[in-house]
Amino acid sequence: MKQPKRYLVTSALPYANGPVHIGHLAGVYVPSDIYVRYLRGRGADVLSICGSDEHGVPITIKAKKEGVTPQDVVDKYHGIIKDAFERFGISFDIYSRTSSEMHARTASDFFRKLYEQGDFIEQTTEQYYDPEARQFLADRYITGTCPKCHSEGAYGDQCEKCGSTLSPTELIDPKSAITGATPVLKETRHWFLPLDRYETFLREWILREHGPENGGTHEVWKSNVYGQCKSWLDGGLLPRAVSRDLDWGIPVPVEGAEGKVLYVWFDAPIGYISATKELFAGKGDPEGWRPYWQDGDTKLVHFIGKDNIVFHCIVFPSMLKAHGGFILPENVPANEFLNLENDKISTSRNWAVWLHEYLDEFPGKEDVLRYVLCANAPETKDNDFTWRDFQARNNNELVAIFGNFVNRALVLTHKYFEGRVPAIAGAGLTDYDREILEEIPRIKAAIEQNIENYRFREALKEMMNLARLGNKYLADTEPWKTVKTDESRVATILNVSLQITVSLAIACEPFLPFTAVKLRGMLRLPQTGMQWDNIGCMTLLEPGHELGQAELLFEKIEDSTVEAQLKKLEDTKAANAAANATAAPAKENTVQFDDFAAMDIRVSRVVAAEPVPKTKKLLKLTVDTGIDTRTIVSGIAEYFTPEQMVGKRVLVLANLAPRTLKGIESQGMILMAESPAGKLSVVAPEGEEADAPAGSVVG
Numbered sequence: 001m002k003q004p005k006r007y008l009v010t011s012a013l014p015y016a017n018g019p020v021h022i023g024h025l026a027g028v029y030v031p032s033d034i035y036v037r038y039l040r041g042r043g044a045d046v047l048s049i050c051g052s053d054e055h056g057v058p059i060t061i062k063a064k065k066e067g068v069t070p071q072d073v074v075d076k077y078h079g080i081i082k083d084a085f086e087r088f089g090i091s092f093d094i095y096s097r098t099s100s101e102m103h104a105r106t107a108s109d110f111f112r113k114l115y116e117q118g119d120f121i122e123q124t125t126e127q128y129y130d131p132e133a134r135q136f137l138a139d140r141y142i143t144g145t146c147p148k149c150h151s152e153g154a155y156g157d158q159c160e161k162c163g164s165t166l167s168p169t170e171l172i173d174p175k176s177a178i179t180g181a182t183p184v185l186k187e188t189r190h191w192f193l194p195l196d197r198y199e200t201f202l203r204e205w206i207l208r209e210h211g212p213e214n215g216g217t218h219e220v221w222k223s224n225v226y227g228q229c230k231s232w233l234d235g236g237l238l239p240r241a242v243s244r245d246l247d248w249g250i251p252v253p254v255e256g257a258e259g260k261v262l263y264v265w266f267d268a269p270i271g272y273i274s275a276t277k278e279l280f281a282g283k284g285d286p287e288g289w290r291p292y293w294q295d296g297d298t299k300l301v302h303f304i305g306k307d308n309i310v311f312h313c314i315v316f317p318s319m320l321k322a323h324g325g326f327i328l329p330e331n332v333p334a335n336e337f338l339n340l341e342n343d344k345i346s347t348s349r350n351w352a353v354w355l356h357e358y359l360d361e362f363p364g365k366e367d368v369l370r371y372v373l374c375a376n377a378p379e380t381k382d383n384d385f386t387w388r389d390f391q392a393r394n395n396n397e398l399v400a401i402f403g404n405f406v407n408r409a410l411v412l413t414h415k416y417f418e419g420r421v422p423a424i425a426g427a428g429l430t431d432y433d434r435e436i437l438e439e440i441p442r443i444k445a446a447i448e449q450n451i452e453n454y455r456f457r458e459a460l461k462e463m464m465n466l467a468r469l470g471n472k473y474l475a476d477t478e479p480w481k482t483v484k485t486d487e488s489r490v491a492t493i494l495n496v497s498l499q500i501t502v503s504l505a506i507a508c509e510p511f512l513p514f515t516a517v518k519l520r521g522m523l524r525l526p527q528t529g530m531q532w533d534n535i536g537c538m539t540l541l542e543p544g545h546e547l548g549q550a551e552l553l554f555e556k557i558e559d560s561t562v563e564a565q566l567k568k569l570e571d572t573k574a575a576n577a578a579a580n581a582t583a584a585p586a587k588e589n590t591v592q593f594d595d596f597a598a599m600d601i602r603v604s605r606v607v608a609a610e611p612v613p614k615t616k617k618l619l620k621l622t623v624d625t626g627i628d629t630r631t632i633v634s635g636i637a638e639y640f641t642p643e644q645m646v647g648k649r650v651l652v653l654a655n656l657a658p659r660t661l662k663g664i665e666s667q668g669m670i671l672m673a674e675s676p677a678g679k680l681s682v683v684a685p686e687g688e689e690a691d692a693p694a695g696s697v698v699g
């Protein structure tokens with residue numbers, strides 16, 4: 001296909017009701033950043049556009065829950081997200097927000113134009129209304145049982161369990177999310193985009209089975225994207241409401257629309273346009289955005305996750321088509337979803353690795369996360385992030401392959417040639433040297449091919465092949481042995497090794513930008529102006545060029561680090577279980593007072609404790625009951641260490657019939673409170689020891 005004059009790359013606008021997590025990064029922002037960094041390296045005219053999506057119902061719900069305004073919510077998360085992206089090296093040309101004035105104007109104008117052209121259907125329909133809160137219940141303000149999978153807690157617009165798109169009236173047993181009241185149907189007027197009118201256009205545009213080289217209208221799309229579009233189109237499109245009864249958002253800019261705002265999915269994609277406008281307005285070139293959005297020579301690419309496909313491939317293109325004057329995306333390389341330790345990532349359940357927390361906990365390891373998320377990206381199917389895999393990829397790939405090669409090339413040059421690039425010497429390049437060097441352009445081409453076809457995992461593998469090539473070369477030529485017999489051969493070997501290192505420094509930049517900066521520093525190469533096409537160039541490091549010191553690019557990640565992260569997730573699980581747990585139901589049978597009084601419960605003190613060998617749960621406790629000193633075996637080892645128990649006051653059921661456990665006779669039982677989530681804690685009298693010494697009767 002013909003080379004575009006310029007590229008416009010958009011990344012899904014993160015919804016500002018929470019921080020960014022690894023799912024977002026793997027699905028959208030890491031691939032889009034690799035793509036734009038690569039294009040910049042090729043000298044392409046490219047813009048990377050993003051911003052926070054700040055409207056919609058979930059933000060208003062969150063604000064209500066926290067007793068703050070929706071503006072407070074979006075200000076907070078916009079700040080956290082923007083800062084985290086910056087620290088992570090996501091190189092947007094602009095990171096804007098949909099609460100900006102530029103966006104309100106752009107989205108309003110867009111709506112008004114479609115309205116004036118008669119592109120909307122205006123319809124009065126019956127919608128759910130909360131009689132207690134006196135307001136209409138849009139989207140997530142209404143919950144109920146999913147009509148498709150029958151799970152509870154489905155929203156008015158979507159069931160998160162089965163992924164079905166719903167309309168509120170389909171919900172079984174609907175409830176208002178504000179008051180819990182049963183909603184009533186009430187008439188309200190809205191504007192609908194009749195998607196059915198765009199079906200022919202969309203079929204023609206999307207379902208062409210061929211890319212441009214075969215007369216199609218755009219690049220071949222990924223099969224997951226194409227498949228979703230096809231099933232939407234085959235299912236038949238319906239008019240979609242583009243307004244909502246809500247007080248948070250962009251007011252519908254027509255008369256008689258008080259209390260109504262644009263639907264968040266109408267305004268959010270327009271955010272890409274507003275952000276581009278804002279970028280150029282900031283440069284004093286208010287018309288500069290136009291070629292990027294309106295010139296057929298621009299290649300527009302939307303990076304998104306799979307749940308956004310319909311909005312970017314069906315709804316937004318229909319809006320752009322209706323408006324007229326805009327180009328359509330050339331490709332929408334949507335990814336599937338990343339899970340975390342075998343569980344769906346979820347903001348509300350706090351089941352995530354949050355970017356801002358990662359950056360604080362792993363300073364200087366931005367590229368490790370970028371690497372792992374790319375290597376494991378959910379490009380064709382859902383994938384799992386695990387901390388063990390994170391550790392293994394760091395230790396076995398970044399440290400053992402990339403870091404090791406670079407380190408050896410530099411350290412050996414310092415050792416044998418005082419840190420100066422040796423010239424090719426002696427008999428010059430051998431056939432084997434040439435064979436190795438010829439691999440570089442092959443790898444370069446493979447990286448290009450893969451990036452241009454949105455196969456970032458493969459591209460990353462090829463980049464690592466450059467480091468593998470270097471390692472193989474050093475292992476095969478063994479300069480540390482040759483140095484004893486043939487110093488000029490060693491000069492050639494290290495020259496070749498350093499040329500591979502330079503290529504690696506350029507090739508790794510889209511994937512590992514922080515490492516690229518460090519590596520260029522170590523090689524004393526310029527930090528700017530290193531073009532992609534310099535990969536394989538033999539003249540960037542001239543003989544005699546002085547290298548900097550070899551620093552470690554990556555360091556081993558220890559088991560304890562991984563275990564700490566796993567512990568953190570376990571705590572989250574426990575906290576979720578506790579939050580969701582309900583108290584056990586009341587016991588049915590009643591006991592008589594005499595039965596209760598028959599129990600001899602004593603305040604006691606633990607005087608010694610030790611684990612019971614070959615068990616996980618049992619502690620053997622020696623307890624002073626005030627009557628005697630006895631042995632009790634207790635199933636508390638998962639919650640208390642022996643050290644924690646010694647000296648504790650406890651309650652003991654002293655006249656419980658003895659039982660033998662693991663060969664130890666247990667004479668009584670320690671009373672424990674068990675939380676709904678199953679956690680144990682000691683029950684003991686309040687106050688001074690003297691108020692209730694060992695032997696005190698409980699009853």
Ligand SMILES: Nc1ncnc2c1ncn2[C@@H]1O[C@H](COP(=O)(O)OP(=O)(O)OP(=O)(O)O)[C@@H](O)[C@H]1O
Nearest residue numbers: 012014015023024027304305306307337338345347
């Ligand atoms: N686990 C994930 N894996 C891959 N992509 C994801 C994942 N979660 C979200 N995305 C994508 O990230 C982009 C931004 O997501 P958005 O802010 O809309 O959050 P979301 O989908 O509501 O996620 P969450 O419910 O976790 O907050 C979207 O394109 C979405 O598809």
Ligand SMILES: [Zn+2]
Nearest residue numbers: 146149159162
């Ligand atoms: Zn469902």
